[in-house]
Amino acid sequence: MSADVELDRVTVRFGQFTAVKEASLKIAGGEFFSFLGPSGCGKTTILRTVSGFLDPSEGAVRIAGKDMIGIGANKRPTALIFQNLALFPLMTVAENITYGLRVRGMSKADRRKRADELLHLIALPGQGDKLVSELSGGQKQRVAIARALAVEPQVLLLDEPLSALDLKLRQHMRNELRAIQQRVGITFIYITHDQGEALTMSDRIAVMNNGVIEQVGDGKAVYDEPRTSFVASFVGENNPFAGRVAKADGTGAVVETPFGLLRGRNPNGVKEGDKAILFVRPEALRVGEGSKDATVTSTVLNVAFEGNASHIFLKGADKKDITLTVGRLERVEIPEQGSTASVTYNPDLGLVLPEGKLARE
């Protein structure tokens, strides 16, 4: 059974500090929904508000249409997976998994049966009598998932649960989490600062900054159609070129940048004279000259070979390098370090957005 979750103008304050400002969105039942943002952006606060450890200062949280005001964390149809997992070290794996059922008064035999089922689901059959300390990082991860699923929550909340794992395991667990979500079919709300995790697993993503939800959409939308400078710079790599809008028309806008006039799409309708930033993704840039309003010429600072791709770093304005990514099989002549090179892009892949805060590097 899955339930939809609705945030209705949720504001959370700690004293003078506003952690979340008027967050409103609706998460459909059975959806894999991620909150993505840098640390301190308020995403964990939202999660704690949904799970019931925090009450919103204003606004309401509704789960399955029911206002959750006054309903404690132990009474909500949610289960939370903690960043550090918070498994009970003095209990065995099976005791951990069935703790929620024990609290609900399930008999020992039934608990044992349910533990075996869940151990099967997380591919750890027969390991119920082990102590948590005897498990590896990935296994602990799965036990934490099983413990949360055991109470048959309608919404599963995950607070950066993969951040403690090493890279390979993390990538593996992404697929596994997604698979588990599709098997059990309940709503997953996932908190992360890792855009790779958010993009690969989620049906939809809410990008947050400074307590405000900047954009909600599927992975493609937040990557290809960011609506604010923050989203454009936080989700994936991006090269910002700041300046004033020299010309804006129906098809796009031209920004006066330190590298000359550069053109891009103009979905937000910035006006002539506005301060704006043109964003071009590293993979949209290629070596060579193109049309004059889509070519940047600068010094090559460094070339980094990364196996499947090479990254070329050009001297940019404001100490921020311009990054260009070349696929291994593209057979491009890579300019030498120290030389002057021109790079160009398809103006359709440039994006002009109103000036705003960029994500911190």
Added chain:
Amino acid sequence: MSRLFVYLIPVFVIAVFMVMAHYEKRLAHDPTHRGFFDRNGTVLGVTFIALVAFWTLFLVVLPYLYMVQESFHPKLVAAERGGPKDILTLEQYRSFFIQPTDGEVNTTHLWAFFFSLAASAAVTVLNFAICYPLAYYMAQAGSVQKVRLLMLALIVPYWVNEILRAFSLRLLLASKGLINQVLMGVGLTDAPVDFLGNNVGLYVGLSYAYLLVMMFPLYNAVESLDKNQIEAARDLGAPWWRIHKDVVVPYAKPGIASGCTMVFMLSAGSLAAPQFLGGPQTLWFTSIVYDFFFQAFNWPRGAAYAFLLLAGCIALVMLMLRVFKVSLGETIK
């Protein structure tokens, strides 16, 4: 002769250890190993050994051994020591159970023994009941400023001398003391309540005296518990009392055991609080021991009684550790 024998025990123990060390060196030869004197030099090595030996032998082992052997001897005047009357005997231990004077069962002392242990156990439970919520609040729930203030409020009274503290409690609890005056003034009682006579003063005084001894191990144990553990249990549906029963108390068990052991041992061995705050009918076992040493000058019997108290306390503590499944090692972590 029999007195000398006891002092040979440490010599014997040291000899056994030296032989064992020698054999270990021969059996498990480690070429990289450097001897104690090689590492520290002869002067420093001898100094270390001499200091440690002085500390353990003269300050710890020998005084106790003296008392042990004393407890197995009859009470003698100085002239008779080492004479024909100076024999090994269980007379002092027997006198705890059977009165040497009339051959009757020594109910007074037996009762004092059990009362002291039972009252100490009660004080321990009372102290735990007071300290656990406080320690939990300070370690997990309270804000930093409040916790600091509370800590200060807990510690400052201990700057005051123990006897002064006991006496001031006595003044508060006396039949014409402040508490009785207030109670009568409000009209809750007509006649003063005899707090000292019915041992309320004793329990209050002892609990108060050893509050910190319970507080610190508890606080340390609860403080290191990950907050997420508590929230995880709550999230899984546990009501507050279950969280304590299933998560906090099992985690803090070594600290609880350590605090309880110390409070129990210290109350059972305390002297000032029972003497000043106990009722006139209350005979604390340590008072008896004290009287044998300083009133009757019967050191052998005093020593025997002291060891009986020690044995009783250790037995009870071990039993409790067994019941609550805590290993002795955990309590001193």
